[in-house]
Amino acid sequence: MNHMISPARPRYSHTAIRLAGTLLLVSFISLTSPLIAAAGELRAGAAKVDISNRNVPVNDPLFAKALVITDGAQTGVIVTVDAVAIGEIGSITNEYLGNVRSQIETDLKIPPKNIMINASHCHGSVCNDVEQRTIQAIKAAAKKLVPVNVGVGTGHEDRVMENRRLFLKNGKEADVRHAYALPPDEEVAGIGPIDPEIGILKLEKKNGETLAIVYNFAVHPIQGVPSKGSTADMSGFASQVIEDNLSDGTIALFVQGCGGDINPAQYKDVDNPRDAETLGNLLGLSTLKAIKKIKCTDAGDLKVMNETLAVPRSNNETRIESLKKEQENLVNSLQGTSLNLKTFLPLIVKYKLYDKHPSYYSHRYLLEQKLSRDGLEKLDAENRANMERYINNVYKMEQMTRNKANLRLLTKHQTRNQAAGKTLDVEVFGIKVGDFRMITFPAELTVNIGLNIKKKSPFENTFVAGYTNGYNYYAPTADQLKNVGGAQEDSDCMLAPEWQAIFETKAQEMIQALK
Numbered sequence: 001m002n003h004m005i006s007p008a009r010p011r012y013s014h015t016a017i018r019l020a021g022t023l024l025l026v027s028f029i030s031l032t033s034p035l036i037a038a039a040g041e042l043r044a045g046a047a048k049v050d051i052s053n054r055n056v057p058v059n060d061p062l063f064a065k066a067l068v069i070t071d072g073a074q075t076g077v078i079v080t081v082d083a084v085a086i087g088e089i090g091s092i093t094n095e096y097l098g099n100v101r102s103q104i105e106t107d108l109k110i111p112p113k114n115i116m117i118n119a120s121h122c123h124g125s126v127c128n129d130v131e132q133r134t135i136q137a138i139k140a141a142a143k144k145l146v147p148v149n150v151g152v153g154t155g156h157e158d159r160v161m162e163n164r165r166l167f168l169k170n171g172k173e174a175d176v177r178h179a180y181a182l183p184p185d186e187e188v189a190g191i192g193p194i195d196p197e198i199g200i201l202k203l204e205k206k207n208g209e210t211l212a213i214v215y216n217f218a219v220h221p222i223q224g225v226p227s228k229g230s231t232a233d234m235s236g237f238a239s240q241v242i243e244d245n246l247s248d249g250t251i252a253l254f255v256q257g258c259g260g261d262i263n264p265a266q267y268k269d270v271d272n273p274r275d276a277e278t279l280g281n282l283l284g285l286s287t288l289k290a291i292k293k294i295k296c297t298d299a300g301d302l303k304v305m306n307e308t309l310a311v312p313r314s315n316n317e318t319r320i321e322s323l324k325k326e327q328e329n330l331v332n333s334l335q336g337t338s339l340n341l342k343t344f345l346p347l348i349v350k351y352k353l354y355d356k357h358p359s360y361y362s363h364r365y366l367l368e369q370k371l372s373r374d375g376l377e378k379l380d381a382e383n384r385a386n387m388e389r390y391i392n393n394v395y396k397m398e399q400m401t402r403n404k405a406n407l408r409l410l411t412k413h414q415t416r417n418q419a420a421g422k423t424l425d426v427e428v429f430g431i432k433v434g435d436f437r438m439i440t441f442p443a444e445l446t447v448n449i450g451l452n453i454k455k456k457s458p459f460e461n462t463f464v465a466g467y468t469n470g471y472n473y474y475a476p477t478a479d480q481l482k483n484v485g486g487a488q489e490d491s492d493c494m495l496a497p498e499w500q501a502i503f504e505t506k507a508q509e510m511i512q513a514l515k
């Protein structure tokens with residue numbers, strides 16, 4: 001007995017005393033601040049609060065979701081909101097980000113720059129007190145901190161989206177919007193890329209239950225639902241599928257990626273009600289499939305970075321002038337035609353159905369032939385010429401509609417940029433949790449930006465989020481900016497082409513620092 005106790009006792013006692021001391025200290029600290037844990041140990045809490053505007057018909061709820069992660073030394077907060085943007089457009093104000101951060105700094109002592117807020121970019125209707133409710137979500141998450149294991153993985157989904165930029169045979173690009181008609185099929189030569197990768201961070205409680213899932217994917221969640229009610233769209237449905245199929249209380253946070261030029265699949269369908277739920281279910285199931293393979297360990301560490309980057313503002317004065325000239329040329333090229341919509345429609349049906357004898361029964365054409373007359377033939381030729389001119393005018397009108405919408409966007413940004421100086425300060429946020437690394441940018445990054453950064457990163461699980469910590473409209477590639485005025489992404493944009501290299505360089509620098 002002795003030989004077992006005597007050598008062990010002094011060590012045991014010291015350990016016990018140290019342990020008791022630590023426990024006392026930890027419980028004392030956790031009473032005063034729930035954010036301080038034993039150094040190195042990763043703890044996390046997650047919560048969600050409904051942010052739906054209940055004054056409009058709601059199809060499915062919108063949420064502000066918060067994940068608070070701390071290693072005792074520092075704390076990072078990932079917030080996702082089912083909203084169109086963090087400021088500028090939609091009902092989230094420009095003061096929202098600063099207000100949420102300063103309230104959290106006051107109440108929880110978390111530095112403002114450690115908090116990232118990503119908008120899913122869904123077009124649902126958000127409540128007026130979204131700011132208070134976001135704060136509520138973060139505070140609720142911080143109250144629930146528990147020790148966690150973390151893991152990272154990737155899933156694959158390529159059925160729910162398509163690139164919305166069309167490469168035209170004339171070297172220009174057009175985009176797929178509801179704001180205007182598409183160019184004729186014959187003019188389309190190709191389509192841009194998609195990013196089918198789902199980047200996933202999994203957080204598990206020590207008993208193996210899932211605490212939260214953070215998943216990053218690139219797509220505009222703007223499909224809508226048949227009821228036309230307010231909806232969190234594809235990403236909202238995907239999150240619901242994930243939450244319903246993991247441990248009770250799991251919070252799934254969708255972090256919008258580089259979805260600037262990515263539309264939901266068949267976004268322009270006019271034969272079926274567009275339904276985000278079917279697409280969201282697919283995305284949710286593909287994410288779940290990948291989640292099941294992720295092994296969580298206690299080896300995870302936490303790093304948070306936040307830098308301000310000056311990117312150049314665009315000056316599109318000459319392009320605006322040339323676009324105005326193009327509009328004038330289109331007006332001048334409209335051809336006179338005897339037809340209007342009422343006479344054109346029945347004619348085009350007849351001439352497409354009955355190519356040889358569109359105007360009357362064939363026997364009348366045969367009779368004219370016998371009598372060496374050509375009245376019907378001449379009438380058909382006249383109608384055909386008028387129809388062709390009418391159709392050409394429609395195509396020109398469609399082009400003018402596209403130009404007009406993009407010219408309006410260009411002019412808006414030109415006026416603001418001229419008044420604002422040469423550069424724009426943007427916040428670039430970086431976070432590392434275990435092997436999960438993510439870099440963010442406050443604009444609608446197009447998919448190539450994400451693909452580039454991921455490809456260049458020396459780390460396998462690197463992900464990129466746009467729509468984070470502010471909103472500075474679209475951020476297309478320098479190549480896409482050669483097409484200024486041709487599509488929404490290159491027109492609804494404040495940035496000069498050089499922005500891309502500046503950001504991509506900074507992103508790699510930050511990724512290296514998040515080693």
Ligand SMILES: [Zn+2]
Nearest residue numbers: 121220260444
């Ligand atoms: Zn958008």
